Amino acid sequence: MNLYAIRAIYVFEMARTGRTLMQSIASPILTTALYFIVFGAAIGSRMGEIDGISYASFIIPGLMMLSLLGESISNASFGIYFPKFTGTSYELLSAPVSAFEIVIGFVGAAATKSVLIGLLILVTARFFVDYQIIHPVWMVTFLLLTALTFSMFGFIIGLWADDFQKLQIIPMMIITPLTFLGGAFYSINMLPPFWQKVTLFNPVVYLISGFRWSFYGIADVNVGISIAMILVFMLLCLSGIWLIFRTGYRLKS
Amino acid sequence: MDPIISIRNVSKVFPSGLRALNDINLDIRRGEIFALLGPNGAGKTTLISTICGIVTASAGTITVDGHDIVSDYRAARSKIGLVPQELATAAFESVLPQMNFSRGLFGKPADAAHIEKVLRDLSLWDKRNAKIITLSGGMKRRVLIAKALSHEPEVLFLDEPTAGVDVELRHDMWQMVRELRERGVTIILTTHYIEEAEEMADRIGVINGGEIKVVEEKTVLMNKLGKKQLTLTLQQTLSQIPAGLANYPLELSPEGDVLIYTFDVQKEHTGIPELLRELGRHGIDFKDLHSSQSSLEEIFVSLVKESA
Structure with missing residues (x-):
């Protein structure tokens, strides 16, 4: 195991975060603060409680997930796409590192960053609304698993993308809609029965539901299923990455 | 003495059908400066990329210091430093962190003294905190060489090291290459400047159409064909x-x-x-x-x- 290489990649990626502090930390926090002001303070005060939780508190887990998914994907995808774009990936490919080590470095850094952002959002939320976390250990578990899984997913997108548009298209066209329709802002029980069934095909529903359960003990779907879904998706991403490195797809000829 | 790099029956056919390398057999001797000459598209860069693990060979085997580049890639690659032809740099990074990055990537613990020496040798020490994007083309070329030397490789590949480099820097680089050879580093360079090969190389290989046409001591080659x-x-x-x-x-x-x-x-x-x-x-x-x-x-x- 080339631990020095893992550390080098991790430090390099985290340094990138440091260089782009405004874009990578300030911007997601500002966006979330705006959500809290609009949906929490302004609109939320006119909404009824959901399952005994005030609307502003209800949306916190969903908002965190929204940022977590978006940030994990964009960090990890950009992290591996940029060296391909500039040509510096020659160094990664010619170094005595295994695919596994490269993934740990990039995905680890991307996940670290999105967990940090998630926690910062939680702190920011404190200024606007009250909330409690009933299952803190599960909350952290969900946070870590989701960050890791979606960082891996982002890594795959970054490997697959061969232009900047492709880098944006999956987060924008798929992940954002799935999150908005995945119960970030509502309980799926509020949907008509037909759409309640349809929405169960949206994997993000399970993430948000499980995450919200760790906060308030209420869930749209069984928590066990939520965890199982994350693990399944994680395995899918892992095998995707394994396949990519084995075949050298988009990396080498 | 056993060769430091041994290439046996290596071929590379790209998915497009292009046969970039055709049954290459070549031994690089320990401690020599080997110049690979050939026109554009001859297969020089493909051959180097294959040895370094960036391109996967379609057939054949390569060993570096006795280590197979596929089955024993860690040992093989850690002996190699590669300076690519393109000026591909992490533009927004500074020089010093990039040096540490490269050294770490090749599995070596941090060594501030070595990094400082490499940067001083290449007149980069004053620029150690400069962002790479602010450096001139020649300076970027030096950064790439410094990165390749950061992990103390035994073999250094220089792919067109002096393309687009002014005369002064070119002579500096020749000097540096000679010093490296004195320290026992094997150097393989590709070049378009024949005077460069004539000036520097111990042996010369000519590659064209993906095949090695001639491998000969420089002096012998010049006598034989001159x-x-x-x-x-x-x-x-x-x-x-x-x-x-x-x-x-x-x-x-x-x-x-x-x-x-x-x-x-x-x-x-x-x-x-x-x-x-x-x-x-x-x-x-x-x-x-x-x-x-x-x-x-x-x-x-x-x-x-x-x-x-």
């Missing part, structure tokens, strides 16, 4: 070469004032004394004479033409 010419500037112009000199490979310039005699350096007898006596017998006086040997460039062009 032709010498004796140029005689005449006192009086001639309208034609006298019939008595027909046995000699002579050329008369269109103005009739210069005679060029081509001879092979390998032959024991150059034929020059006889020629000069013959000229005297025909009453041809000359006011100047000089001989010149064909350069590597001319040899190279003739080789590439031959194989085309």
Whole structure:
């Protein structure tokens, strides 16, 4: 195991975060603060409680997930796409590192960053609304698993993308809609029965539901299923990455 | 002595069907400077990329210091430093963190003293905190070389190191390459500048169309293929070469004032004394004479033409 290489990649990626502090930390926090002001303070005060939780508190887990998914994907995808774009990936490919080590470095850094952002959002939320976390250990578990899984997913997108548009298209066209329709802002029980069934095909529903359960003990779907879904998706991403490195797809000829 | 790099029957066919390397067999000796010459698209970069693990060979085996580059890639790759042809740099990073990054990537613990030495040798120490994007092209080239040397490689690949580099930096680099060789580093360079190979290399390989055409000691190559010419500037112009000199490979310039005699350096007898006596017998006086040997460039062009 080339631990020095893992550390080098991790430090390099985290340094990138440091260089782009405004874009990578300030911007997601500002966006979330705006959500809290609009949906929490302004609109939320006119909404009824959901399952005994005030609307502003209800949306916190969903908002965190929204940022977590978006940030994990964009960090990890950009992290591996940029060296391909500039040509510096020659160094990664010619170094005595295994695919596994490269993934740990990039995905680890991307996940670290999105967990940090998630926690910062939680702190920011404190200024606007009250909330409690009933299952803190599960909350952290969900946070870590989701960050890791979606960082891996982002890594795959970054490997697959061969232009900047492709880098944006999956987060924008798929992940954002799935999150908005995945119960970030509502309980799926509020949907008509037909759409309640349809929405169960949206994997993000399970993430948000499980995450919200760790906060308030209420869930749209069984928590066990939520965890199982994350693990399944994680395995899918892992095998995707394994396949990519084995075949050298988009990396080498 | 066993070779540091051993390439056996290596071929590379790209998915497009392009056969970039065709059954390459080549040994690189420990501690030598090996120059790989060839026109654009000959396969130089593909060959280097294959050895370094960036391109996967379609067939054949390569070992670096006895380690197979596929089954034992960690040991093989950690001995290699690669300076790519393109100026691919992490533009927004500073020089020093990039050095530490490269060293770590190649599995070495941090070593501030070594990094400082490499940067000083390449006159980069003053720029250590500069963002790479702010550096000139020549400086970026130095950064790439410094990165390749950050992990103390035993083999250094320089892919067109002096392309687009000014004369001064080019001489600096030649100097650096010689110093590295004195420290026992094996150097493989590709170049378009034949004078560079002529100046630096111990051995020269010519590659064209994905095949190694010639591998030879530089001096042997130049002797073997080199032709010498004796140029005689005449006192009086001639309208034609006298019939008595027909046995000699002579050329008369269109103005009739210069005679060029081509001879092979390998032959024991150059034929020059006889020629000069013959000229005297025909009453041809000359006011100047000089001989010149064909350069590597001319040899190279003739080789590439031959194989085309």
